[in-house]
Amino acid sequence: MVKRNPDLTKLQAGYLFPEINRRKRKVQEENPKAKIISLGVGNTTEPLKPHITNALKKAAEELGTQEGYSGYGDEQGLTELRAKIAANLYGGLVKPDEVYVSDGAKCDIGRLQMMFGSHVKIAVQDPSYPVYVDGSVITGASGGYSSKKGYFGGIVYMPCTPQNGFFPDLKKTPKTDIIYFCSPNNPTGAVASREQLKELVDYAKKNKSIIVFDAAYGEFIRDKRLPKTIYEIEGAREVAIEINSFSKPAGFTGVRLGYTIVPKELKYDDGTEVNKDWNRIITTLFNGASNIAQKGGLAALEREGMTEMKETIDYYLNNARIIRETLREMGVTTYGGDNAPYIWAHFKGRKSWDVFEEILDKAHVVSTPGVGFGPAGEGFIRFSAFGHRADIEEAAKRLREKIK
Amino acid sequence: MVKRNPDLTKLQAGYLFPEINRRKRKVQEENPKAKIISLGVGNTTEPLKPHITNALKKAAEELGTQEGYSGYGDEQGLTELRAKIAANLYGGLVKPDEVYVSDGAKCDIGRLQMMFGSHVKIAVQDPSYPVYVDGSVITGASGGYSSKKGYFGGIVYMPCTPQNGFFPDLKKTPKTDIIYFCSPNNPTGAVASREQLKELVDYAKKNKSIIVFDAAYGEFIRDKRLPKTIYEIEGAREVAIEINSFSKPAGFTGVRLGYTIVPKELKYDDGTEVNKDWNRIITTLFNGASNIAQKGGLAALEREGMTEMKETIDYYLNNARIIRETLREMGVTTYGGDNAPYIWAHFKGRKSWDVFEEILDKAHVVSTPGVGFGPAGEGFIRFSAFGHRADIEEAAKRLREKIK
Numbered sequence: 001m002v003k004r005n006p007d008l009t010k011l012q013a014g015y016l017f018p019e020i021n022r023r024k025r026k027v028q029e030e031n032p033k034a035k036i037i038s039l040g041v042g043n044t045t046e047p048l049k050p051h052i053t054n055a056l057k058k059a060a061e062e063l064g065t066q067e068g069y070s071g072y073g074d075e076q077g078l079t080e081l082r083a084k085i086a087a088n089l090y091g092g093l094v095k096p097d098e099v100y101v102s103d104g105a106k107c108d109i110g111r112l113q114m115m116f117g118s119h120v121k122i123a124v125q126d127p128s129y130p131v132y133v134d135g136s137v138i139t140g141a142s143g144g145y146s147s148k149k150g151y152f153g154g155i156v157y158m159p160c161t162p163q164n165g166f167f168p169d170l171k172k173t174p175k176t177d178i179i180y181f182c183s184p185n186n187p188t189g190a191v192a193s194r195e196q197l198k199e200l201v202d203y204a205k206k207n208k209s210i211i212v213f214d215a216a217y218g219e220f221i222r223d224k225r226l227p228k229t230i231y232e233i234e235g236a237r238e239v240a241i242e243i244n245s246f247s248k249p250a251g252f253t254g255v256r257l258g259y260t261i262v263p264k265e266l267k268y269d270d271g272t273e274v275n276k277d278w279n280r281i282i283t284t285l286f287n288g289a290s291n292i293a294q295k296g297g298l299a300a301l302e303r304e305g306m307t308e309m310k311e312t313i314d315y316y317l318n319n320a321r322i323i324r325e326t327l328r329e330m331g332v333t334t335y336g337g338d339n340a341p342y343i344w345a346h347f348k349g350r351k352s353w354d355v356f357e358e359i360l361d362k363a364h365v366v367s368t369p370g371v372g373f374g375p376a377g378e379g380f381i382r383f384s385a386f387g388h389r390a391d392i393e394e395a396a397k398r399l400r401e402k403i404k
Numbered sequence: 405m406v407k408r409n410p411d412l413t414k415l416q417a418g419y420l421f422p423e424i425n426r427r428k429r430k431v432q433e434e435n436p437k438a439k440i441i442s443l444g445v446g447n448t449t450e451p452l453k454p455h456i457t458n459a460l461k462k463a464a465e466e467l468g469t470q471e472g473y474s475g476y477g478d479e480q481g482l483t484e485l486r487a488k489i490a491a492n493l494y495g496g497l498v499k500p501d502e503v504y505v506s507d508g509a510k511c512d513i514g515r516l517q518m519m520f521g522s523h524v525k526i527a528v529q530d531p532s533y534p535v536y537v538d539g540s541v542i543t544g545a546s547g548g549y550s551s552k553k554g555y556f557g558g559i560v561y562m563p564c565t566p567q568n569g570f571f572p573d574l575k576k577t578p579k580t581d582i583i584y585f586c587s588p589n590n591p592t593g594a595v596a597s598r599e600q601l602k603e604l605v606d607y608a609k610k611n612k613s614i615i616v617f618d619a620a621y622g623e624f625i626r627d628k629r630l631p632k633t634i635y636e637i638e639g640a641r642e643v644a645i646e647i648n649s650f651s652k653p654a655g656f657t658g659v660r661l662g663y664t665i666v667p668k669e670l671k672y673d674d675g676t677e678v679n680k681d682w683n684r685i686i687t688t689l690f691n692g693a694s695n696i697a698q699k700g701g702l703a704a705l706e707r708e709g710m711t712e713m714k715e716t717i718d719y720y721l722n723n724a725r726i727i728r729e730t731l732r733e734m735g736v737t738t739y740g741g742d743n744a745p746y747i748w749a750h751f752k753g754r755k756s757w758d759v760f761e762e763i764l765d766k767a768h769v770v771s772t773p774g775v776g777f778g779p780a781g782e783g784f785i786r787f788s789a790f791g792h793r794a795d796i797e798e799a800a801k802r803l804r805e806k807i808k
Contacts (some may be wrong), residue, residue: 001612002581004672005521008681018687043475053468056696060464063659064457071447071657071790103507103660103694110689114518114542117409134688138518140544177406208405253475254695255467256507268408277412283422284538285514290507290694291658292460386475 007140010152016130016372017041023357024366031364037395039323040366042186042341042384044251045391046315048296049308052250055299059292070291075283077101077259078294084301085259089244093231094261098275100282101297103289104258105216105245106131112212112241112260113139115274115281120177123156125168127187127373127380129214132180150375159376162335162346166190170199175207182214184221187373187382188344189336191226197233204239210266210274211240216258219249219313221339237263241274246293248316248341248386249309250300257293316341319392320385326396327383330404341385344370348379355381363398411522411544414556420534420776421445427761428770435768441799443727444770446590446745446788448655449795450719452700453712456654459703463696474695479687481505481663482698488705489663493648497635498665502679504686505701507693508662509620509649510535516616516645516664517543519678519685524581527560529572531591531777531784533618536584554779563780566739566750570594574603579611586618588625591777591786592748593740595630601637608643614670614678615644620662623653623717625743641667645678650697652720652745653713654704661697720745723796724789730800731787734808745789748774752783759785767802 020040028036048056062068076082082096102108109131118140124132133152136142143153151157156176158168166188181200183192192200204211213230221228229244230236245258266274288294299305320337327334327345337343347355352369359365359381370380387395424444432440452460466472480486486500506512513535522544528536537556540546547557555561560580562572570592585604587596596604608615617634625632633648634640649662670678692698703709724741731738731749741747751759756773763769763785774784791799 001671001673002520002614003523004674004676004681005519006523007521008519008684009674009676011684041476045473045475047469047473048467050468053464056464056467057461060457060460060696063452063460063655064454065451069449069451069655071449071655072445073658104691106691107511107689110518111514114514115409115412116406117411118522118544119407119410131688138685138688140522210406251467251473251475254477254692256691256694267405269405270408270413272408277408280412280415281542284535284542285511287508287510287660288658290660290697292464292696293694 007138010137010142010144011134012145012147016368020366020368023360027360027364034364036364036366037387037391038366039383039387039395040368042248042386044248044253045387046251046312048251049312051302051304051308052296052299056255056292056296059295063291073288073291075286075288076279077289078298081294081298084298088301088306090229090231090261093229094263098261098263100260100262100278101289101294102258102260102286103256104247105214105243108243108258108260109212110135111281111286113141114285115277116141116178121154121156122178122180123158123173123176124180124374125160125182125185126157126375127160127370127377128180129182129186130373150371157374157376160185160188160190161376166335167192167196170203176209179204179209179211180214181211184217184340185336186217187342187368187370187377189340189342191221191223191339194225194227194233197227197230201230201233201236201239205235209239213240213242215242216245217248217340218244219309220317220341222317223339226339231261231263237265239266241266246297246300249313250296250305251312252293252296255293255296257289257297315389316385319387319389322392322396323383323385326399330400337385343383343385345381345383346379347381350379352378352380359399359403362402363395365395365398411542414541414546414548415538416549420772424770424772427764431764431768438768440768440770441791441795442770443787443791443799444772446652446790448652448657449791450655450716452655453716455706455708455712456700456703460659460696460700463699467695477692477695479690479692480683481693482702485698485702488702492705492710494633494635494665497633498667502665502667504664504666504682505693505698506662506664506690507660508651509618509647512647512662512664513616514539515685515689517545518689519681520545520582525558525560526582526584527562527577527580528584528778529564529586529589530561530779531564531774531781532584533586533590534777554775561778561780564589564592564594565780570739571596571600574607580613583608583613583615584618585615588621588744589740590621591746591772591774591781593744593746595625595627595743598629598631598637601631601634605634605637605640605643609639613643617644617646619646620649621652621744622648623713624721624745626721627743630743635665635667641669643670645670650701650704653717654700654709655716656697656700659697659700661693661701719793720789723791723793726796726800727787727789730803734804741789747787747789749785749787750783751785754783756782756784763803763807766806767799769799769802
């Protein structure tokens with residue numbers, strides 16, 4: 001038989017969220033009448049707003065007409081959508097042909113890893129979104145797993161904890177080719193300041209590294225001093241790729257629409273524009289985001305759509321406030337949740353999976369064990385603010401009553 | 405700076421279809437009033453039919469309601485859709501949990517290549533759909549390019565020409581890990597018989613290879629003796645993955661919906677089910693097809709939708725007949741186009757790109773140069789049967805009048 005990909009054999013257990021779902025299903029089976037509330041995976045729950053919904057509906061309808069039908073479009077996305085993202089979301093900091101529309105940030109991360117190949121050395125924040133590491137392991141950009149350390153060999157983990165204000169100590173960080181950095185952060189909810197991002201960009205420049213900046217939660221930033229995109233930082237166009245998404249602001253987790261920015265100034269050692277290779281990857285192994293979803297994205301960037309996105313995010317930020325206040329009343333130290341949809345709660349002296357199990361068993365609330373995002377997440381629980389208000393309030397009540 | 409992925413440096417020029425579009429744009433600029441007709445890329449042109457359109461519209465509308473909203477679904481696709489594909493399209497030859505719904509066949513090929521990794525040796529039909537080779541080059545499963553031969557090192561090319569009835573001489577084919585095989589074939593339009601596929605399956609079994617069977621054009625088969633899926637062949641479940649798509653039958657090239665079948669019997673040398681690794685790839689690096697597209701797929705598999713798909717394909721098959729007859733009247737030898745949307749036309753003694761340029765310059769018709777699909781395609785032109793009937797008839801008229 002064919003030899004199994006040795007890189008796949010390195011991966012530990014399952015992907016985090018399917019594992020959480022498995023445990024949730026088990027508790028549901030044991031308690032068939034229980035109404036389990038999920039504050040686990042960051043999955044949007046609120047209906048799409050009218051302007052965006054109507055655009056999707058109209059796009060579907062038009063596909064049934066001779067004039068409105070469209071088949072394959074440019075793999076890079078609708079010209080109008082690329083232009084509107086550059087203008088309305090980046091205020092001209094990036095150009096339309098640097099914007100690549102896709103079916104989502106997670107998928108683009110996989111394609112970026114394919115583009116970089118197996119020879120690159122990567123750095124990630126610890127804790128971090130699992131796809132940066134897992135995808136790099138799959139593409140061969142890591143060594144084997146050490147269950148003692150909870151780390152993969154060959155990958156640089158940059159601890160981000162309350163002690164360092166969730167920003168890595170770059171002076172102590174060895175040089176790597178690729179640095180994954182997420183702000184507002186999943187899972188900690190921390191948002192890097194302008195000064196911190198300047199330090200990161202300068203560090204990447206000095207070390208000739210590429211930053212993959214995950215800005216999927218950028219629209220949750222309400223503090224105007226905090227940068228929404230890395231391109232607000234001088235010099236970032238020479239060192240950073242930015243990943244972004246309509247998933248959370250427009251409620252498109254199911255509709256599927258994201259985008260990746262690759263500035264023309266970003267180059268490989270042989271002078272090749274990274275943009276050129278990215279274009280090759282996208283045209284060869286991708287066929288464009290759904291035309292219906294792209295029309296929805298266009299509507300989301302119109303004035304009414306922008307208002308609708310703001311309202312949707314306001315709703316989830318209010319949820320975040322309720323969870324944060326509940327945990328604080330319970331005496332739990334929390335981080336994030338003010339400019340991000342995630343609350344990072346510290347259960348001192350305890351193991352993440354134990355707290356996760358306790359909350360699931362006693363309160364029938366699903367959370368995410370912090371250690372699932374990396375060893376530095378041990379002792380933490382991530383609460384997601386995505387949910388119906390009534391469910392959030394019910395979950396808050398149960399947490400207060402059943403835990404501790 | 406970061407070292408460029410050495411595998412990407414191996415890729416030749418651009419991806420075929422963007423190159424064709426570039427040449428088309430050039431002719432359009434030089435002849436601004438000309439109406440250029442495309443029989444090039446296999447892009448659907450006919451509007452979606454009412455039953456399928458209404459389902460898409462309803463799906464979009466429901467996303468605007470509390471009850472009908474959905475966010476992330478299972479990465480593998482809607483349970484109901486997986487079941488319906490297994491039942492209605494495969495008549496139970498595959499099981500629902502062997503069906504993985506995706507955003508399209510091209511994207512799934514890229515993910516399969518990520519799963520197989522760089523250590524596998526691959527075989528492709530020559531000519532073939534460029535993504536099998538290009539994606540394998542990107543994932544490091546090839547050597548360098550030989551411009552003299554038009555081949556990448558380390559890849560086995562299996563010539564499929566009129567001389568061998570477009571079926572490879574397997575006795576002379578060296579053993580490889582992965583065999584890409586497409587039937588109905590893109591670009592030749594050839595359909596493998598039951599006996600041929602039996603020979604292929606037996607060959608794979610003997611050599612312990614995995615067949616990646618691309619059945620994206622299976623619904624164009626009208627000759628009931630010809631197998632629509634490789635799972636009609638005994639033993640195929642132990643050796644074959646099948647890729648398929650709603651793009652052509654439902655007109656979903658822009659909507660984006662495909663699926664890949666990975667039977668549980670298919671295993672790696674260490675006994676691991678390929679299905680298990682595929683599930684890991686899909687959950688880690690993909691986030692599901694658009695929920696709207698999936699609802700469209702469900703409707704396409706209802707009785708009315710199945711009728712609509714048949715009507716759509718009838719339309720394109722009639723186009724194919726017109727093109728085929730035109731070329732034959734012109735004295736050009738043609739293949740395919742009866743159970744496939746592609747006509748493979750032999751212009752003896754000439755170079756594909758020369759014929760392509762002549763047809764584009766004189767008749768303002770875009771075709772695809774056969775050599776773009778592999779060295780054995782030299783001297784051939786692929787005509788795609790996707791187009792409005794009036795355009796097909798106009799193109800046929802121009803070909804008769806302007807060429808030769």
